[in-house]
Structures are given as C-alpha cells and as structure tokens.
Amino acid sequence: MTACRSGVRVIRAQGSAAAGRARASSHGGNHISVESRINDRIRVPEVRLVGPEGEQIGIVAIAEAMRLAQEADLDLVEVAPTARPPVCKLMDYGKFKYESDQKRREARKNQVQTVIKEMKLRPKIDPHDYETKKGHVVRFLRAGDKVKITIMFRGREQSRPELGIRLLQRLSTDVADLGYVEAQPKQDGRNMTMVMAPHKGSRPQRVPEPAARA
Numbered sequence: 001m002t003a004c005r006s007g008v009r010v011i012r013a014q015g016s017a018a019a020g021r022a023r024a025s026s027h028g029g030n031h032i033s034v035e036s037r038i039n040d041r042i043r044v045p046e047v048r049l050v051g052p053e054g055e056q057i058g059i060v061a062i063a064e065a066m067r068l069a070q071e072a073d074l075d076l077v078e079v080a081p082t083a084r085p086p087v088c089k090l091m092d093y094g095k096f097k098y099e100s101d102q103k104r105r106e107a108r109k110n111q112v113q114t115v116i117k118e119m120k121l122r123p124k125i126d127p128h129d130y131e132t133k134k135g136h137v138v139r140f141l142r143a144g145d146k147v148k149i150t151i152m153f154r155g156r157e158q159s160r161p162e163l164g165i166r167l168l169q170r171l172s173t174d175v176a177d178l179g180y181v182e183a184q185p186k187q188d189g190r191n192m193t194m195v196m197a198p199h200k201g202s203r204p205q206r207v208p209e210p211a212a213r214a
Contacts, residue, residue: 036079037077039076042062042076042078042088044062044086046060047059047060047078049065049087050089051089059085068090072090075090075091076089077090116145117140117147119148121151121152121171122151122154123151123157123163124157134171137149138175141178141179141197145198146196146197147179147196148194148195149168149193149194150193151191151192153190153192154190158190161192168192168194172196178198179199180196180197
C-alpha cells in the first residue's frame with residue numbers, strides 16, 4: 001500500500017499469481033530450467049538418458065550420451081540433477097529457451113493487478129470540495145482502477161449515518177456512467193466505506209495527474 005498526492009491511498013492486490021509464473025514442462029515430470037546444465041557442462045560419469053520424444057533410453061556413459069546428442073544434432077540437457085544417476089534429455093535447447101521466454105512474456109501480459117484507490121470525504125463536505133473529490137473518482141474509474149470511498153465522521157456526526165449514506169448515494173449516481181457500486185456502504189467505527197469499480201469491458205483511459213499549484 002502506497003501513498004499518493006491529495007491524500008489518496010493506493011492498494012495494490014496482485015491477482016492471478018499462477019499466471020505470473022511461467023513453468024516449462026518436460027516428459028516424466030522432470031522440471032527443465034533455463035539454467036540447466038547442458039552438453040560439456042554435465043560432468044558426471046553416467047546419466048539416465050531420455051530421448052527427444054520422451055522415450056527411456058536407459059543408463060549410459062556420459063560420452064555415449066554426448067555422442068547420441070551430436071548424431072541427432074541435439075543438446076544433452078540435465079533435467080533432474082539430484083537423481084542418481086542424473087536424468088538427461090536429448091532436445092533442442094535453443095528452441096526450448098525461446099519457447100520458455102515466450103511463455104513468460106505471455107504470462108506477464110495476462111497477469112492481473114487490481115489497483116484500489118481510496119478517497120476520503122467528510123459528511124458535511126462543501127460543494128467545491130465535493131466536486132474536486134468527485135473529479136478524482138472520475139479520473140480513477142476512467143483509468144480502470146477501483147475506488148474505496150471513505151466517509152469520516154466526527155463527534156456527533158457518528159449518530160447520523162444517513163448523512164454518509166446520502167453522500168455515497170449521490171456520488172455513485174454522479175459517476176454511474178463510469179462505474180458501479182461493488183461493495184455497498186458499510187459502517188466501520190467512525191468511518192463508512194463503499195467500493196466502486198469501473199464497468200467491465202470499459203477501456204482504461206490513463207490521464208496525467210493534475211499539476212500541483214505553485
């Protein structure tokens with residue numbers, strides 16, 4: 001959670017964690033890493049060799065595994081270094097790295113990050129301040145962000161929750177073309193909160209922050 005200008009708080013919620021992790025798969029359940037040892041970097045006397053289609057060749061001397069890789073114009077890639085003996089696979093390592101990079105880029109592209117901005121208001125806010133706050137809410141919704149609107153009560157105002165409800169209803173009506181009420185008004189101690197979200201399918205329109213007055 002970070003602070004923004006105008007007292008607006010930004011809450012970032014990371015979504016789709018699984019989509020943010022690219023996983024490369026191989027035959028037999030072994031995980032192939034882009035940092036795996038390949039070819040002459042594999043320094044063991046023998047390996048359990050897997051063919052390019054996942055076929056089990058068996059335990060062979062490292063020299064024989066290298067010979068088979070060269071004959072097939074493929075790389076010898078260590079896929080299970082902790083096995084005894086280590087498991088190696090014949091494959092096109094350059095192609096594997098390229099496909100892994102593509103998967104990671106695609107995963108990052110599809111990763112969902114929800115941004116929640118917070119706007120605070122007083123129940124007896126004056127018209128000018130209301131328009132200013134509403135302008136911020138409009139900007140956030142246009143940018144595709146959710147907005148948590150907080151009404152802060154003081155003293156005797158706490159005994160009049162209807163003031164907060166009316167203000168939240170007014171605000172949600174004023175920006176109804178840009179967003180909808182995702183979480184209805186809820187009293188929480190001295191505060192009343194409501195969450196608005198941009199309409200689904202609306203295209204974010206990022207606009208610059210207003211320049212600070214000198």
